[in-house]
Amino acid sequence: MHAKLETRAFLAMLVGVSVAFILLMKPFFGPIFWAIAIALIFHPVQLRLARRFGDRPNTNALMTLFLCMVIVVIPVLLLVASLVAEGVGLYQKIQSGDVRPGEYIDQVNQSFPAIQSFLAQFDISFAELRDRAVNLVVSGSQFLGKQALDLGQNTFQFFLGLALMVYLAFFLLRDGVSLVELLIRALPLGDERERLLFAKFAEVTRATVKGNLLIAVIQGAMGGLIFWVLGIEGAILWGVVMAIVSLLPAVGAALVWVPAAIYLAAVGDVVQALILTAFGVVVIGLADNVLRPIMVGRDTKLPDYIVLLSTLGGLAMFGINGFVMGPLVAALFNAFWGIFIREFSRESPITQAWLRGNQAKDPGKADTPEEKDRTELR
Structure with a gap:
C-alpha cells in the first residue's frame, strides 16, 4: 500500500512538473517549433555531410546550420522586410490619396454592370461588398505599417527569438537522434x-x-x-x-x-x-x-x-x-x-x-x- 502511494505521488509530481515546464517554455513556442522543423528538414543534409566528412557532430551541425541560414533564413528575412516596406508605402499612398481602392472597384462596376445584377439575385449589396473590400485593403496596409512599427520597437525581442531558434537548431541537429531515443525510452x-x-x-x-x-x-x-x-x-x-x-x-x-x-x-x-x-x-x-x-x-x-x-x-x-x-x-x-x-x-x-x-x-x-x-x- 505504501509503495503504491509513493508511486502515485511521484507520478502526480511528474505530471505537475512537466506541465509547469511546458508553461515555462510557452513564450518561446515559435522559436522552439521552428528549430525542430529546421532540424527535421535538414537532417538528410547532415547525414550526407557525415558520410563525406566523417563522424564530427559539431562541425557537421554547424555546416548544416550555415546552409540553412543561407538558403532559408536570410531570404525569408529579406522577403518579410520587402513586404513590410511595400505595405508601408501602399498605406502612405492611400492616406495621401494617391491610391483610391474605392475608385478601382467603381471602375469595375461601371465596366461590368452585370456583376451588380448578378449579386442582386442573391440579395447581396455591391455597395456593401465595395466598402468591405476597401476596408480590407486599408486594414491590410495598416497592419503592415503596424508590423513595421512593432518590429522597430521590438527589434531586440525579434532577434532574441531568431537567436534562440538558431541556437536550439544547432543542438537539435547535433543531438537529435539521441534525444529521440531518450523520448522513446521515457514515453509509456x-x-x-x-x-x-x-x-x-x-x-x-x-x-x-x-x-x-x-x-x-x-x-x-x-x-x-x-x-x-x-x-x-x-x-x-x-x-x-x-x-x-x-x-x-x-x-x-x-x-x-x-x-x-x-x-x-x-x-x-x-x-x-x-x-x-x-x-x-x-x-x-x-x-x-x-x-x-x-x-x-x-x-x-x-x-x-x-x-x-x-x-x-x-x-x-x-x-x-x-x-x-x-x-x-x-x-x-x-x-x-x-x-x-x-x-x-x-x-x-x-x-x-x-x-x-x-x-x-x-x-x-x-x-x-x-x-x-x-x-x-x-
Missing part, C-alpha cells in the same frame, strides 16, 4: 508505436514546410514576375501577398491575380487581362493543383480536403505557425487512429490474445455478443 506508449509516431511527425513536418514554402515561393515569384512584366504597380508587394495567401490550398494566389485581371479588363487593357488570366490559370494554378498534392498531400497521406481544412484550422488556432501545425495535428490524428484500428480491432492478434486471457481467467464469461450466444447454446 510502446517503442514500436512511438517510433511510428515520431516518424509520422518528421514526415509531415518535412512535407508541409518544404511543400508549402516551396509552392508559396514559386507562386509568389511567378505572380510578382507577371505583374512586373505587365507594368502593374507594386509587383513586389503583390508577389509577396500571393506567396502568403498561397498557403491556403485550393484558393491561394487566385485571391490576388483574379481581381487584378478583372480590373485590367475593366479599364480596357483586355490583352493584359487575358495574358494575366492565362498565366494565372496555366502557370500559377499548375503549381498549386499539381505540386501541392505531390509535395504535401501524398507525403502526409492526407486527402486534399483534409489538408485544406487542417491548414485553415491551424492558421485560426496557431497563427502563422498553423500552416504546419494544422496538417501535423491531422496527420497525428490519422496515425493514432491507424494504430488503434490495427492493434485493437477484433481481428488483431493483440485483441485475440486479450480475449483468450480473459476467457482463461473466467471460462464461463463471454466477451462478445457472439460468444455469449454460443455459451448459452452450449
